[in-house]
Structures are given as C-alpha cells and as structure tokens.
Amino acid sequence: DAKTTQPNSMESNEEEPVHLPCNHSTISGTDYIHWYRQLPSQGPEYVIHGLTSNVNNRMASLAIAEDRKSSTLILHRATLRDAAVYYCILRDSTGNQFYFGTGTSLTVIP
Amino acid sequence: SAVISQKPSRDICQRGTSLTIQCQVDSQVTMMFWYRQQPGQSLTLIATANQGSEATYESGFVIDKFPISRPNLTFSTLTVSNMSPEDSSIYLCSARQGNTGELFFGEGSRLTVL
Numbered sequence: 001d002a003k004t005t006q007p008n009s010m011e012s013n014e015e016e017p018v019h020l021p022c023n024h025s026t027i028s029g030t031d032y033i034h035w036y037r038q039l040p041s042q043g044p045e046y047v048i049h050g051l052t053s054n055v056n057n058r059m060a061s062l063a064i065a066e067d068r069k070s071s072t073l074i075l076h077r078a079t080l081r082d083a084a085v086y087y088c089i090l091r092d093s094t095g096n097q098f099y100f101g102t103g104t105s106l107t108v109i110p
Numbered sequence: 111s112a113v114i115s116q117k118p119s120r121d122i123c124q125r126g127t128s129l130t131i132q133c134q135v136d137s138q139v140t141m142m143f144w145y146r147q148q149p150g151q152s153l154t155l156i157a158t159a160n161q162g163s164e165a166t167y168e169s170g171f172v173i174d175k176f177p178i179s180r181p182n183l184t185f186s187t188l189t190v191s192n193m194s195p196e197d198s199s200i201y202l203c204s205a206r207q208g209n210t211g212e213l214f215f216g217e218g219s220r221l222t223v224l
Contacts, residue, residue, distance in 0.1 A: 036213070043114075043202050043215030044153065087152070096141050096206070098213055100153040 004088045009105040012078045020073040020104055022088030027068050030093045035062065035073045037084040038103075044087065047073065083108045112137050114216035116203050122222045123193050130189045131219045133203030138183035139214075141206040144176070147218070148199045156201075159186040193223045 005023040012018040024033065035047040048055055048062045050071075055062040061074040075082055087103040113136040123129050133142065142159040157178055158166040165178035180186040190197050200218040207214075 034213075043204070043218050044213075045215065046212040049212075085152075097143065097155055097158065098204075099155060100145075102152050 004090060004101045006086075006088055006101060006104045008102065009107065011107045011109060012075075013109050014080060015077050018075040018078045018082070018106065018108075020075075020086050020088075020106065021070065022072070023070045024088070024090055025069045027090055028092070031090040032093060033062065033064060033068075033071050034089040034091055034098065035060070036087045036089065036098075036100075037082075038087070039081075039084045044100075047086070078106075078108045080108050080110060082106065111212075112139055112205055112207060112214040114203055114205060114214055116201075116216035116219050118219055119217065120220040120222075122224060124224060125194055127193055128189055128191045129193065129221060130187050131201055131203070133186045133188070133216060135184045135205050135214075137207070139205040139207050140183075142180060142186045143204045143213075144178060144186070144188045145202040145204060146199050147202060153202065156188070159188075190221065193221075195223045197221065198223045 032049055032051050034049040036044040037047050038044040048057055048060050050062045050064055063072045085103040085105050087100050089098050091098055115134045117132045144156040145153040146156055147153045155168050156171045156176055159178050159180040161180045175191050177189045200220050202218045203216040205214050
C-alpha cells in the first residue's frame with residue numbers, strides 16, 4: 001500500500017478552522033483517500049473519504065489536490081471534542097485492508 | 111452503521127497464559143479485522159478474520175501466537191497465546207459492511223501482562 005506522511009502534531013484554537021495536511025506522492029489511480037480519527041481511550045472512527053473530487057460531510061471537508069499527491073482534512077470550526085489523533089490512509093479499491101500510519105495529534109486550545 | 115462490542119474491555123494476565131478476546135457485531139458484516147495498538151503508537155493490522163476459513167495474517171504475526179476464529183458473519187475471537195509483557199497492548203476489532211469505505215471499530219481490549 002502507498003504510504004502517507006503527516007505532521008506528528010498540530011495545535012488549533014477553539015472555534016477556528018483547522019487544516020490537517022497529508023502527503024501521498026506515490027498514490028495510484030485506484031487508491032481512495034480515507035481519514036479516521038481516534039479520540040482518547042476509544043477506537044478509531046470514520047471521518048471522511050474521497051477519490052478525486054472534494055468531499056463534504058457533517059464532520060469535515062476533504063480537499064484533494066488536482067494531482068492527488070496530497071490532501072487536506074478541514075475541520076471548519078474546531079471544538080475541544082475534536083482533540084484526537086487524525087489518520088490519513090490510502091486504500092486500493094481492490095483491497096480490503098486499512099493500514100494506519102503515524103497520524104497527526106491535534107490539540108485544541110480553549 | 112455497525113456497533114462493535116468487545117470483551118473483555120481490559121484484563122491483567124500472567125506471563126505464559128493465554129487470553130481470548132471476543133468481538134460481536136450488531137449486524138452482518140463482510141470483513142472483520144484485528145489490530146494491535148501498543149502504548150503511544152498507531153494501529154498495526156494483525157490479520158483479516160475470514161468466515162469459515164483460516165485467517166489471513168500480516169507479516170510478523172502467526173497463527174500459533176494469535177489464533178483467530180470467525181464462525182459466522184457477526185462474531186470473531188482473537189486469542190493471544192503464551193503471553194509475555196511485550197504483548198501488553200490494546201487489541202481492537204474492526205469490521206466493514208459490503209464494499210463501503212467505512213471501517214467500524216470496537217472500543218478495544220486493553221491487556222496488561224505481568
């Protein structure tokens with residue numbers, strides 16, 4: 001599976017937007033970009049995923065670069081409950097497994 | 111969506127013993143997986159639990175150490191055999207329904223081996 005690179009940690013002020021970057025320069029044409037987050041003492045939870053076009057849902061937005069070699073998870077208004085480790089994962093459309101990288105630990109400052 | 115329950119949620123075990131973790135999903139799912147998360151680390155995929163056949167293990171994990179069962183579409187078990195302190199970790203069960211992108215996780219089972 002193609003690898004992803006994320007910053008180890010980021011900080012954001014409460015109620016401000018947060019942009020979490022992910023580099024995936026070796027992405028292939030059939031790889032989907034997934035984002036999961038893991039709150040303290042919980043299992044990971046799905047955030048969003050996309051292939052080529054930008055995606056929006058109730059939790060976040062996913063902006064995918066035109067060449068698909070990078071993507072950005074956007075939390076429009078960070079809350080204290082958004083403090084978590086955010087994982088960017090590539091999954092081939094023909095594969096079933098999800099391989100987690102190191103993720104970005106997001107701290108939200110009140 | 112799928113709700114995943116794991117038992118036990120935590121346990122303290124003696125070196126050399128074995129422990130079986132149970133994973134129950136509230137709906138039928140096509141794929142089930144077991145992950146390990148060591149303290150302060152990311153998740154590592156142990157194996158894919160295949161219904162009615164032997165699990166598919168990732169590199170570095172073997173059936174003798176981590177036997178897995180999946181008797182039906184809603185249940186799986188992971189056994190951690192002959193435990194050592196290095197096996198102290200959180201073990202997470204996960205599942206996917208159909209070919210959708212979403213992966214669901216249980217709360218995890220925190221094992222401490224003394």
